[in-house]
Amino acid sequence: MSGTSLPGVAILAVDSNRSRMYLHRLAGEGLLPSRAILLHKPEQRTPEDVAIGREKYRVSPHAELRLSTVELLEQYEIPTVSLSTIDPNDPDVVEAVAGLDQEVVIYSGPGGALLRDPLLEAGKRFLHVHPGIVPDFRGSTTVYYMLLAEGVVGATAFFLNKEIDKGDVVAQKRYPAPADRRTLDLYYDPWVRAQLLAEVLERYRHSGTFETWPQSDKGGETYFIVHPVLKHIAMLAGSSSAF
Amino acid sequence: MSDLYPYVDGDLFRVPQHYMYSKYHGQIFLSEYMGLRAGVSRGLEERLAGVSFNEFLDPDLVCALASFEGALPTSVALSIGGKCEKPLELECADVLAFRPEGEKSFATPPLLRALCLAQVADAGEPDDRWFWLQYFAKRFEVSKKIYPAYRPLAKPATEDFSALRLYGLASAAIAHAASSGNLKMLNAALKLNDLLCSKAEELTLPDEMLFTLAALRLEMRGVAVIAERQGVAL
Numbered sequence: 001m002s003g004t005s006l007p008g009v010a011i012l013a014v015d016s017n018r019s020r021m022y023l024h025r026l027a028g029e030g031l032l033p034s035r036a037i038l039l040h041k042p043e044q045r046t047p048e049d050v051a052i053g054r055e056k057y058r059v060s061p062h063a064e065l066r067l068s069t070v071e072l073l074e075q076y077e078i079p080t081v082s083l084s085t086i087d088p089n090d091p092d093v094v095e096a097v098a099g100l101d102q103e104v105v106i107y108s109g110p111g112g113a114l115l116r117d118p119l120l121e122a123g124k125r126f127l128h129v130h131p132g133i134v135p136d137f138r139g140s141t142t143v144y145y146m147l148l149a150e151g152v153v154g155a156t157a158f159f160l161n162k163e164i165d166k167g168d169v170v171a172q173k174r175y176p177a178p179a180d181r182r183t184l185d186l187y188y189d190p191w192v193r194a195q196l197l198a199e200v201l202e203r204y205r206h207s208g209t210f211e212t213w214p215q216s217d218k219g220g221e222t223y224f225i226v227h228p229v230l231k232h233i234a235m236l237a238g239s240s241s242a243f
Numbered sequence: 244m245s246d247l248y249p250y251v252d253g254d255l256f257r258v259p260q261h262y263m264y265s266k267y268h269g270q271i272f273l274s275e276y277m278g279l280r281a282g283v284s285r286g287l288e289e290r291l292a293g294v295s296f297n298e299f300l301d302p303d304l305v306c307a308l309a310s311f312e313g314a315l316p317t318s319v320a321l322s323i324g325g326k327c328e329k330p331l332e333l334e335c336a337d338v339l340a341f342r343p344e345g346e347k348s349f350a351t352p353p354l355l356r357a358l359c360l361a362q363v364a365d366a367g368e369p370d371d372r373w374f375w376l377q378y379f380a381k382r383f384e385v386s387k388k389i390y391p392a393y394r395p396l397a398k399p400a401t402e403d404f405s406a407l408r409l410y411g412l413a414s415a416a417i418a419h420a421a422s423s424g425n426l427k428m429l430n431a432a433l434k435l436n437d438l439l440c441s442k443a444e445e446l447t448l449p450d451e452m453l454f455t456l457a458a459l460r461l462e463m464r465g466v467a468v469i470a471e472r473q474g475v476a477l
């Protein structure tokens with residue numbers, strides 16, 4: 001695996017479409033993280049529930065999403081610490097992160113979770129890809145707000161700090177709206193983020209550093225969870241059918 | 244109860260809607276939304292038809308809403324407008340110039356009243372109006388509540404959050420700002436109005452009913468603006 005992974009980069013992840021897409025995309029480019037910390041809920045589902053859930057993904061039209069994050073980490077032979085919590089600020093997570101040799105940690109944790117001290121003081125830089133162009137689209141569900149405001153999707157890679165979506169920017173890019181907007185949540189949003197992450201890590205592989213710039217402290221807008229009416233308008237716009 | 248639009252069901256004070264991972268239902272969802280809003284609006288309009296002008300507690304604000312085009316149905320606006328004889332006294336600029344600081348708590352009702360009045364009458368400083376629009380939109384987005392008093396750093400200064408008049412005032416002001424299609428304000432107005440729709444039967448004061456009716460109409464105008472821009476039928 002050493003030839004296909006980045007020695008200075010780890011990943012902190014939960015099992016999600018975003019994590020699956022990241023690993024799939026980075027594997028394709030030889031940009032895999034060299035260590036992983038995987039967060040998961042204590043298993044409360046029955047083995048039957050788990051089997052049904054796996055089967056659902058097995059038949060997903062999106063090949064990138066068919067294997068779970070655990071399966072992908074195993075397949076790509078990434079040494080992994082598995083922790084029974086989905087709270088990234090849990091003391092066990094802080095300890096595991098602080099113990100990493102890697103300086104940079106790709107963040108792919110649960111949606112809506114905010115990193116706080118002491119995790120942010122653990123001596124690592126957390127690389128996050130946000131689904132919007134900052135500072136104009138900070139906050140939650142910005143993929144929908146960007147679609148409504150600009151008709152496109154955007155992503156910004158930045159290093160997390162204590163303020164929501166205000167960290168130093170590594171890269172940002174706009175992408176066309178998907179042809180089928182029903183794929184937005186499950187596929188296109190993770191796909192866009194994975195594209196930008198791969199670009200950022202490719203540059204890092206060549207230069208050995210992340211060039212960053214601070215966000216403007218003037219203007220900007222922070223959004224809250226999109227209301228279903230606005231979400232529906234964003235998803236129906238540009239679609240040829242009513243469903 | 245609506246399977247397609249469950250966001251107005253139940254006691255939203257006790258179990259607030261958080262709108263996370265909301266399901267996609269296609270075009271029919273928007274029809275359901277429009278139908279629900281129109282139904283609540285009709286009910287409020289019918290109840291207001293039996294209210295005489297002197298039953299309103301805040302005639303200045305009621306007159307300001309009645310004079311703002313489209314905020315109220317024509318029948319209600321005409322009925323009220325005919326009673327508005329004296330010029331509006333717009334003293335809202337000083338109220339809205341206030342900023343929370345220090346340790347002192349401040350009362351919400353005069354701020355919301357001034358904000359609503361300033362919005363519909365286009366009075367006061369735009370920066371002051373925007374400050375308080377953002378303030379109350381954020382309070383509701385974060386906590387799903389509007390308290391009658393706050394301390395600096397947005398901490399509630401009371402435990403009670405059940406005054407529907409405050410939600411109606413906040414929503415009318417925010418929905419006014421949303422009516423031209425401001426996405427952030429429209430998002431807050433939609434959520435505030437979900438709560439008001441869920442409490443429609445508990446709106447007993449004529450002012451509460453009128454503020455809510457105006458908020459619903461202005462919100463629907465904002466939704467229509469956004470839908471038209473996106474080429475989506477309602």
